[in-house]
Amino acid sequence: MRGVGRLCVMSQPPGPLSQLRRGHEELVLGLLRKHGPLSRGELGKRCGLSRTTLYDILADLVAAGAVVTATQQEAPRGRGRPAETLTLNPDAGQAIGIDFTRRGLHVAAVNLAHEIVGSASEPHAADLPWEGRVELAERLIGSLTGTGSGALRLGALSAIGVGVVGPVEGPEQPEDDEDPPPHPVQLLLHERFGVPVLLDNNTRLAALGEAIWGAAAGGQDVLYLRLSHGVGGGLVVGGSLHRGAYGLSGEFGHITVEPGGARCGCGGTGCLETVASIRAVLDAYRAAGGRADDVPELIKAVQSGDETALWLLDGVGARIGEVLAALCNAIGPSVIVIGGELAATGAPLLDPVERALAEHVMPVSRHRVRLRRATLGEAAGALGGIALVLHESPLLARYPAGPDLAEDPILNQTRTP
């Protein structure tokens, strides 16, 4: 997993040989995960691999630090040499997720047991160059290390999963040998940490985070919609993050809802984003005579029963629900998760979403899809970065569907110096 050669931008379907080898590695790691310490002989009996192949695989896993050897204290009776056992390295397999948003970054880390070791956030100017952002990331990561036995040890770091704003392309076809060129942040992070750096769009990663640890934990087919400064989202399809043929998927904010409507940043007109983004909602509220400079003020107005705010959110929610109904008919998710700052307006927005969804989805699907508010907050993207690493790395794969982290005390303990 180490070295620039393995620094990959996106999941690459490996050749048959490396696929075979990775399958063997997963097999051995899976047995150690399940049974705990095993001798080479016991492993051999269980895995069905030849002695040569098994020893070869084990040598690599030990060299990579994924597996450690231990000598059994009590030698079996009647034998001279104590048996050596192999076990997963408890210090290995730590992974970091970093969400590089436009104006800040979020960091989270897990250990091999996939326990959250810590998380941290810090805002920055929108024009901060990548070098500065990576320095900041390094500082935040440093703040998670070195305190107590569960703390992050960078020596045990296996990989970093990174979310960035905007489209992230994969190869057009799985047969394509050419990786897309690495993103600057991948090169910078690889230079500092010397581990593979996986990268994807941060909103898509938030979808993956919610599907693994958040509001849709364990869901195999999940639609995530984020209502923030932009409107976007992501799809988890059959348990995996769906990227689309050219890295553009989950662009729910650019679905036309008002033909000939307001101009959108994407170049189109009447996109959902022109109706349901933070700015669109605040502008419409002020145009209708309301007073709010930001989402918290809008929420205060809503909570005080301001009729204009409630009427406005009712209309926005209906539009969102119509789009979600169309997508449900096409994709058939079991759970829809709504996140982003505007989701915090709660029922006055989400109830009309649910009503419009029920009205426009095929009647036969009406009681099958569940609508939920996101639970991971601003850590969703960073946790999705970790999930990306867990998906891609044979050393870390087979993460559990995981506990619901909504109540995780570490997650909610973000730092903003």
Add this chain to the structure above:
Amino acid sequence: MRGVGRLCVMSQPPGPLSQLRRGHEELVLGLLRKHGPLSRGELGKRCGLSRTTLYDILADLVAAGAVVTATQQEAPRGRGRPAETLTLNPDAGQAIGIDFTRRGLHVAAVNLAHEIVGSASEPHAADLPWEGRVELAERLIGSLTGTGSGALRLGALSAIGVGVVGPVEGPEQPEDDEDPPPHPVQLLLHERFGVPVLLDNNTRLAALGEAIWGAAAGGQDVLYLRLSHGVGGGLVVGGSLHRGAYGLSGEFGHITVEPGGARCGCGGTGCLETVASIRAVLDAYRAAGGRADDVPELIKAVQSGDETALWLLDGVGARIGEVLAALCNAIGPSVIVIGGELAATGAPLLDPVERALAEHVMPVSRHRVRLRRATLGEAAGALGGIALVLHESPLLARYPAGPDLAEDPILNQTRTP
């Protein structure tokens, strides 16, 4: 693969042990496919499995008829006993696909080399019971057998893939142990042929067929829209058929395009199907003063330059294009395939689809997604049934992305007695 116990309704994620075993089987079959005949020793060196495991796997594959043994004519010099080699059974691995539509059925068959051995179609009354349909299927399959060396031999049949009208549910979660109860047609076909019978929605299967052999051959992310008596479709995501969390996906015909519009058979109103189905288009044409009782007559009117027909298709195409644009933004397919009888109206319908798609899709995606007319015709569903079998069966897996069968003479040689 044989026996009612393996008669499965949908793909079931197998337990770790059978998954491991299937992985070993695939490994061995893959080596024989790649290298041709190999001795047990050569296979052992290449696959990395222990002798015991390999011999065990081979015994099963030979018993299942997937692998045959042959004795090399020329013994290696200086050795007494000629080496026995193993090779894929050229007679094994034939698969049949059957598309049970409302008023007729289509049958296609392939051999292990994935060459189309034959195809046939026959209409029937809509109220023909399953027993009658299966009898008819058996007769059509019989008509494909027994002529020439490439003909279908039922003794070599590995599995049947079946398409039916309506939703086909899978397990809610991959951990669910319970298979849904088999469809009556699965029981009837299994009784007659004694092989596993896989089943899915026939429009979804047509999507898979087009993505593997048709207009989108080799495409990993494909959206298929069928404009027929109903309007539906299917999604191929990352090279696999997407089913959705509760077996309802690809229901593009029930996306609302006219809020408060005409009542739809699904129970909703203003669905795309109320605008773009055969009946909706013919009704609208006649309401506007045109004369056509069926699609061929409508096509004649279009070809003669009838202004009403052209104006009508222009409007219908625009509606379709808007829906496709929304889905492109969400899903990001590389190819959109349009099939069904109405697609045969050609440019007067497809040009406005393309214009509306370009207008409403995110500008950044505009030149990336390609719109194509389906090429497999009414055989698409049956071929998709075969593709389903090839996907699910370890004995048949790793089918090639395949040649474009649009020009295949056998495919176009359908029988209608």
